[in-house]
Amino acid sequence: MAGFTAPAGWRVLRSRSRLEAHWSSPEGRWARYSIRLEPRDAQTAGEVFFQRAIGSAQLTVTFSSSDLAQETVEAASTLLTPLQHLLARAAP
16 A cells, blocks of 8 residues: 555545545545455445455455535546556455
């Protein structure tokens, strides 16, 4: 997750086994992805976008947003390509 680069307009926070990406507009719209490597029995908050077992853990991606307005969906879509590359590297 350390090599993940988000597109312009996204803020990214990283920790050892977690990455949080957040976008917001001047009008108050927002979108958020959370990528976590966690124990398989961990409780997940939010809408699960993707989940894959990796050894004794699981990689979980959740997504949430303020709305599904065109601006919000377009912003969320800009993060999908780099996110897909990150997930492909995590494949067993």
